[in-house]
Amino acid sequence: MGREASITRIIGPENYARLQHFKCLIVGAGGIGSELLKDCILMGFGEIHIVDLDTIDLSNLNRQFLFRQKDIKQPKSTTAVKAVQHFSNSKLIPYQGNVMDTKQFPLHWFSQFDIFLNGLDNLAARRYVNKISQFLKKPLIESGTSGFDGYIQPILPGITECFDCTKKETPKTFPVCTIRSTPSQPIHCIVWAKNFLFNQLFTSDQSPTAGDSDDNDWGTDDKEEISRIKQETNELHDLQQVVHRQDKAHITDILKKLFIKDIEKLLQLDNLWKSRAKPVPLSESLIESTRYDHDSTDLSAVWGLEKQINQFIRVTGKLMDRISQEQYNIEFDKDDQDTLIFVATAANIRSHIFGIPIKTVFDIKQIAGNIIPAIATTNAIVAGLSTLTSLRLLNLLPYDKASSGLDVNMAFTARASNLSKDRYLSNPKLAPPNCNCAVCSKVARGVIKITIQGLEKLTLSQFIEMLKKQYGYPSETSLIDTSDQRLLVDFDFEDLLNRTLSQAKLRDGSVILFSDEEGDEREMYKQPLELYLDVVEDNAAALEVELPSLQIALFKPQKQDEKEEQEMTKEKSPANEENKNGIVILDEEENRGEKDNTATKRPRSPDQTLQDTKKAKTSKSSEYAEDIIELD
Incomplete structure (x- = not known):
């Protein structure tokens, strides 16, 4: 009470x-x-x-x-x-x-x-x-x-x-060559140890060429360096077999491969070291003289190089013991001390070689685990x-x-x-919507209620005609499934017009974007229309398709040179200078998977506008016999 x-x-x-x-x-x-x-x-x-x-x-x-x-x-x-x-x-x-x-x-x-x-x-x-x-x-x-x-x-x-x-x-990403060839910050070595080395040795779905696609952001056009990176991946696949065999006698071979042989190959690429300090490989005598001992519990101390090597050997042996029990697929977990110490020691040994300050295991846990x-x-x-x-x-x-x-x-x-x-x-007052926001201002938005029968009967052609009639769009329009940026219909792509909505893979929860591609004589265009397909029970709907009641505004697209001039003016304006220390938007606690851990500032800037539906590429889909257009 x-x-x-x-x-x-x-x-x-x-x-x-x-x-x-x-x-x-x-x-x-x-x-x-x-x-x-x-x-x-x-x-x-x-x-x-x-x-x-x-x-x-x-x-x-x-x-x-x-x-x-x-x-x-x-x-x-x-x-x-x-x-x-x-x-x-x-x-x-x-x-x-x-x-x-x-x-x-x-x-x-x-x-x-x-x-x-x-x-x-x-x-x-x-x-x-x-x-x-x-x-x-x-x-x-x-x-x-x-x-x-x-x-x-x-x-x-x-x-x-x-x-x-x-x-x-x-979230920030780094070019492949920075991570694999020329690290300059602790984060580069941590990403190398966690995302590349650990996965190559302890994750079973890593093929010899995993992660080395030609689509990568290599960060360099040097073919010799790219070739070396790919070769290094193939050689690490051989070391994965040592791990799978649980051959502890050859743990030192892993150390020599990573921190002596690979570094010596890097030093042969003279172009990399014209303006950078050269890395210094470990000595074989140091590796051979180091033997692992007990677990180290002081994770907040900065360990010396010999202890880093000592703990790398110890924890690699422990992971070898675990790998068969875990179906040859161990995942990195910041709360799993074995995987954490492997990543931390590998990163720190690499940092030492490249003259980068080393970190405590506790510090690396925060970085590798994306902990805010x-x-x-x-x-x-x-x-x-x-x-x-x-x-x-x-x-x-x-x-x-x-x-x-x-x-x-x-x-x-x-x-x-x-x-x-x-x-x-x-506690500042709220601001009105940003006129450049692609979510709440640049599009009209509504919910279409449709039955299963409507999905199975209505063709894309009929559906588009309904939208044109209801909202007054001109003859040339485009329709996109925004869930995978798949172009369904455009003025020069009409192959799917006779498909039903369900055959076009539209379903409950699909969000589609309907756009005016023609405009009028004054070069005014209908606002793009974003529609959510809400599939309802047949007995709950008066019609098979119920379109929302919406007022669609007209707008005049801004020309590219006008946009660039506006952006330059904004950058130079005193108001923008004052806003450089604006309100910070912060994310909460831990990030997992695809997560953002970067604090960002609140000065207004136009968000990414609607993608140009005419810039498209053709890709084959196993679900269709014909070509499907996907937006760039």
Whole structure:
């Protein structure tokens, strides 16, 4: 009764009764997500759904207080719900899955919620939930933390800027030659040890030429260097057989190959060392005199070269013992001490050879595991701000009603925003949508409700004619399946016109882009139209196809020279100079797979605009007899 009385005093008894009928979706059950779950329960949301793909790791336990040692390897979402259900009056529904899986989470599933709360740690999922929010016109609160810093960004579709209105940096990659031939930073040696060496020796699906495709960003046109890199990969495949045979007597051969022979071959490429310091190979006597001893537990100390070699030999032997038990396929895991020490020692020995400062194992764990520092108190503050702000977005604060969505505030920590040095939190007003945003401004967006029968009967030709008639598009148009950037129909590609939508591989969750390729006499074009296919039950639909009611604006495309001039003007403008220390957008805690761990700044810049459908390449698809066009 105490907490109910407190929230009732804040929002009033009528609004509290309303709140008990609201449904919220929490995406992510990690550092921020588990705090969001607790706060939403304490506030009194009637129904709370929480989605997370991940399982619990040992490294989560220092800040994700709903989990315990016994929960390691268990699903985060279901474990979090079990931990809080004893004090919850809300209906709690957990899901283990990828929120971007349209089969498990179709659009109509998202439509049941009144608000979305993000506690995510990767860019792709954030962008996806942002787009779902735009399709359904549902409010979203985006959030993130990094160490002591964090932010929240309320998003009201059509009223405020969306997550994609500001440019986001993508994870940094390095040319092959930098990683394999000319490292100059510790990160280069760590990437070499983790992504190349470890995979070549301990992962069974690595062929002799894996990773050495001609499509690689080699970072050089030197054919001799590229040939050497490919040969080095083939030779490492031979060493993989030593590992598979569990031949510990030849561990020193691996060391000699990596840190003597390969380095000597590099030194023969004189062009590489005209402006660089030459690497110094290890001596055979040093390798031969080193023998492994006990495990090293001090992972926060900087080890000397002899100890690095010692621990490399020891841990390689341990991995050899494991490889047959793990079906000759050991995956790198930052919480697996054997794989971590192998990567750390290999990277540090290579750093020593190239005159690069070596790192502690603890430092390398953060870099190789893409760990962004996460602090429990920051997560709690950001989650609290998110849940309090949700009351404003849902119009549940009678004393602080917003006259428009732009009256709602963001929140940033002082260092994340650079707005104020005198207080921990800054709360600027939200901005309107960026007119150059390809997600919320450059396209019209809607949801098509269609039955299975409609998918199987309606041809692409009929479907396009329906769109032209409904929205007034001219005769020359294009249709793209945006899920794989596959061109279905264009003015000079009509091979699929007689295919039905299902034969064209369109299904529930497909997002298509319909574009005007002709324009009118004034060179004005219809706004591109992005449509989500929501497949409904036959008995739930009045028609086989139900198009949304939309107003499609006209626009005049900006010429390339005008764009370039505008960009140059922006770069030189004093306002842009002031914005160089603008608000920082931060990602939350750990990144896995395709994840972004780069803090980026918030000055506006146009996002990537719609791809030109005329720049296409033809590729064969096993699903079709004819050629399919894929956008570059």
